[in-house]
Amino acid sequence: AQKVTQAQTEISVVEKEDVTLDCVYETRDTTxxxxxxxxxxxxxxxxxxxxxxxxxxxxxxxxYSWNFQKSTSSFxxxxxxxxxxxxxxxxxxxxxxxADGLTFGKGTHLIIQP
Amino acid sequence: DTGVSQDPRHKITKRGQNVTxxxxxISEHNRLYWYRQTLGQGPEFLTYxxxxxxxxxxxxxxDRFSAERPKGSFSTLEIQRTEQGDSAMYLCASSPLxxxxxxxxxxxxxxxxxxxx
Numbered sequence: 345a346q347k348v349t350q351a352q353t354e355i356s357v358v359e360k361e362d363v364t365l366d367c368v369y370e371t372r373d374t375t376x377x378x379x380x381x382x383x384x385x386x387x388x389x390x391x392x393x394x395x396x397x398x399x400x401x402x403x404x405x406x407x408y409s410w411n412f413q414k415s416t417s418s419f420x421x422x423x424x425x426x427x428x429x430x431x432x433x434x435x436x437x438x439x440x441x442x443a444d445g446l447t448f449g450k451g452t453h454l455i456i457q458p
Numbered sequence: 459d460t461g462v463s464q465d466p467r468h469k470i471t472k473r474g475q476n477v478t479x480x481x482x483x484i485s486e487h488n489r490l491y492w493y494r495q496t497l498g499q500g501p502e503f504l505t506y507x508x509x510x511x512x513x514x515x516x517x518x519x520x521d522r523f524s525a526e527r528p529k530g531s532f533s534t535l536e537i538q539r540t541e542q543g544d545s546a547m548y549l550c551a552s553s554p555l556x557x558x559x560x561x562x563x564x565x566x567x568x569x570x571x572x573x574x575x
Contacts, residue, residue, distance in 0.1 A: 348500075379563075389501070389549070389566035435500050444514055445491065446564065448500030 346371045348438050350449035357426055358457050365421045365452045367436030373397075378412065378419045379437040379446065389435070395419060423454075431456045460484065462567035464550050470573045471540055478536045479570045483552030490533050491564055492525055493549040494518065501549055507533060508555065540574045547571050 347370040357363050369378065380392040393403060395412050403410050407424045423430055433453050437446040463482045471477050483490045489508050493501035504523070505515045509530035519525075522540075527533040537544055548571075551564035 381566075386568075387547070388568045389551075391563055391565060394563050437500070444489070444506050445503030445516065446493075446501070447503070450498070450500050 346373075346438055346440050346447045348436050348447055348449035350434075350436055350452050352452045353450070354453040354455065356455040356457060359428055360425050362422060362424050363426050363454065365423075365434050365436075365454065367419045367421065367449060369417050369419065369436070369438045371438060371440055373440040377439040379439070380410065380419075380421050381435045381437060381448075382432045383435065383451070384432040392421075426454075426456045428456050428458050430454060462550055462552050462565055464548075464567040464570050466570055467568060468571045468573075470575065472575050473542060474539055476536065476538045477540055477572065478534055479548055479550075479572075481533045481535070481550030481567060483532070483550070484554075484565060486554060487552035487565075488530070488555040489553045489564075490527055491551040491553070492533070492535050493551065495547040495549055495569070496545075504535075537572075540572075542574050545572055545574045 349368045352366055376397045378395045382390045382392055393410055400412050400414060409422045411420045433451045435448050435451045437448045439446050462484055465480045469477055491506040492504040494504055495501040502518055503516050504519050505525050507527040510527050522538045525535045547569040549566055549569045551566045553564045
């Protein structure tokens with residue numbers, strides 16, 4: 345069975361602070377894919393990043409960065425110099441090698457205060 | 459640029475009634491997915507299609523739920539004899555199938571919010 349755990353239910357920071365959202369996953373597959381999605385108040389899920397299990401390189405995209413560590417089964421997401429527009433619910437998701445449906449965590453509600 | 463569209467956006471029904479939702483994927487996407495999201499939870503996978511073939515169904519998809527994708531274009535999700543526990547946001551997503559495998563970057567629609575009274 346696959347599982348994604350986002351232990352942080354809600355995080356509140358002041359604008360311009362850096363913030364890290366944690367994601368821990370469980371899978372028996374040797375090949376798998378990890379994702380982050382953003383769900384703003386409007387409700388529509390927005391794709392942010394995909395990472396393959398065989399590629400442990402970290403990635404940076406503007407103020408966003410992702411740290412993938414197979415040794416700890418973690419795929420954490422950091423927002424640098426947070427902005428109010430970053431306020432949303434963020435979901436980490438996992439796709440196993442043999443299944444196409446995504447397994448989502450429960451999400452972290454990020455609140456950026458001005 | 460047209461993304462995934464869903465209709466209706468909101469549906470209120472009485473317990474025991476049947477409801478049907480429609481999803482129009484991004485036009486060149488072969489794969490189409492249905493998820494259900496309840497308040498405070500992440501989306502839960504229900505089923506997916508590759509073209510017109512339904513290839514995977516979650517055990518969450520009880521026999522009151524049926525999905526179709528005729529001609530591999532739009533898809534419908536029908537819930538028969540609705541129950542209050544069916545109240546949720548129903549999300550549709552699509553993804554391309556390229557180079558013989560799917561990148562599986564799923565692009566989501568705005569969802570249909572179902573309220574069963």
